[in-house]
Amino acid sequence: MLCFSFCWLLALCGCTLANIQIPEEYLAAIRQDRADDQSAGEYNYDKQGDDWTGTCATGSKQSPINLNLDESKIVAIPRLCFYHYDQALQTPLVITNNGHTANMVIPPTRGGQRAGINGGLLPGDFEVQSVHFHWGSKNSKGSEHSIGNRRYDVEMHIVHKNVKYDTMGEATLHPDGLAVLGVMLRSTYILTFQNGLDKIFNQLPKIEQYSSNATITGTLTVGQLLGGIITDQFFTYNGSLTTPDCAEAVTWTVFSAVINYSGRQIAKLWKLKDSREKPLVNNYRKIQEINGRDVYFRAL
Ligand SMILES: *[C@@H]1O[C@H](CO)[C@@H](O)[C@H](O)[C@H]1NC(C)=O
Ligand SMILES: *[C@@H]1O[C@H](CO)[C@@H](O)[C@H](O)[C@H]1NC(C)=O
Ligand SMILES: *[C@@H]1O[C@H](CO)[C@@H](O)[C@H](O)[C@H]1NC(C)=O
Ligand SMILES: [Zn+2]
Numbered sequence: 001m002l003c004f005s006f007c008w009l010l011a012l013c014g015c016t017l018a019n020i021q022i023p024e025e026y027l028a029a030i031r032q033d034r035a036d037d038q039s040a041g042e043y044n045y046d047k048q049g050d051d052w053t054g055t056c057a058t059g060s061k062q063s064p065i066n067l068n069l070d071e072s073k074i075v076a077i078p079r080l081c082f083y084h085y086d087q088a089l090q091t092p093l094v095i096t097n098n099g100h101t102a103n104m105v106i107p108p109t110r111g112g113q114r115a116g117i118n119g120g121l122l123p124g125d126f127e128v129q130s131v132h133f134h135w136g137s138k139n140s141k142g143s144e145h146s147i148g149n150r151r152y153d154v155e156m157h158i159v160h161k162n163v164k165y166d167t168m169g170e171a172t173l174h175p176d177g178l179a180v181l182g183v184m185l186r187s188t189y190i191l192t193f194q195n196g197l198d199k200i201f202n203q204l205p206k207i208e209q210y211s212s213n214a215t216i217t218g219t220l221t222v223g224q225l226l227g228g229i230i231t232d233q234f235f236t237y238n239g240s241l242t243t244p245d246c247a248e249a250v251t252w253t254v255f256s257a258v259i260n261y262s263g264r265q266i267a268k269l270w271k272l273k274d275s276r277e278k279p280l281v282n283n284y285r286k287i288q289e290i291n292g293r294d295v296y297f298r299a300l
Pocket of ligand 2 (some may be wrong): 119236237238251294296
């Protein structure tokens with residue numbers, strides 16, 4: 001069975017992944033993630049999501065939103081706790097161009113545990129599932145949330161699932177199903193080395209084509225993706241997935257600290273292509289109405 005799947009994969013991707021054995025469980029997780037992404041049907045960013053239907057059009061707790069310090073409730077919020085965020089992940093790690101973003105399904109750590117989070121205003125314990133990015137283009141910034149009406153160059157999403165649900169599919173059916181960490185990246189002219197992000201961004205030239213993938217075999221921890229930012233200050237609110245079906249299942253935690261990152265690395269994102277072979281740029285959804293929701297800010 002194991003050999004069969006591996007041969008099947010090799011047949012599909014030629015020699016790119018030759019000699020790299022991908023554990024069956026991780027392959028299954030990648031396939032499931034792909035299926036989840038496709039289950040909502042075809043979508044694109046031609047209208048920044050304005051033409052998406054279903055909950056995307058009718059929902060009242062949609063994301064992203066503008067995060068305004070003045071309009072946030074600054075209350076005592078527990079700090080966010082990170083589990084196994086400093087543990088090396090199993091390898092290989094597979095990064096895929098799924099036509100909407102560059103996505104990496106996150107496997108367990110080498111010790112067999114799942115990195116996860118709790119604390120903040122999170123309604124439970126959440127384990128990490130995947131990481132992906134939203135970006136602009138040569139002439140525009142592409143974060144999804146804005147902070148004080150200011151958009152950043154890139155927004156990274158680290159997606160987590162409530163441990164009480166078995167699958168992402170099930171989690172999206174519940175308001176406490178998912179927790180996403182949002183991290184803003186600011187493009188800099190200065191060469192900036194980022195232990196974690198570099199591992200992903202260095203592979204981007206290999207996944208410019210839709211449906212292509214690349215692997216990382218070195219050491220990566222989920223924590224390294226945070227680029228050493230201070231995680232004590234963040235906005236948190238109840239919202240939705242920012243892609244169809246826009247399920248209102250997400251407790252958002254968006255850090256106010258920003259990662260400064262090389263413009264040369266960020267520019268690699270703009271070269272990705274979608275399933276129509278069009279440049280995959282400006283893959284961010286328009287700002288949504290707050291509709292009276294509470295937005296909280298955790299101050300130092
Ligand atoms: C890698 O890409 C091919 C298409 O190029 C795809 O069919 C295959 O499922 C991908 N493999 C993984 C592990 O995602
Ligand atoms: C999310 O909604 C639940 C249920 O209404 C509420 O108890 C919780 O405080 C909200 N969380 C945030 C971060 O607004
Ligand atoms: C990031 O860059 C901004 C603007 O260039 C600068 O103000 C800020 O101090 C930098 N942050 C860090 C952590 O270097
Ligand atoms: Zn996202």
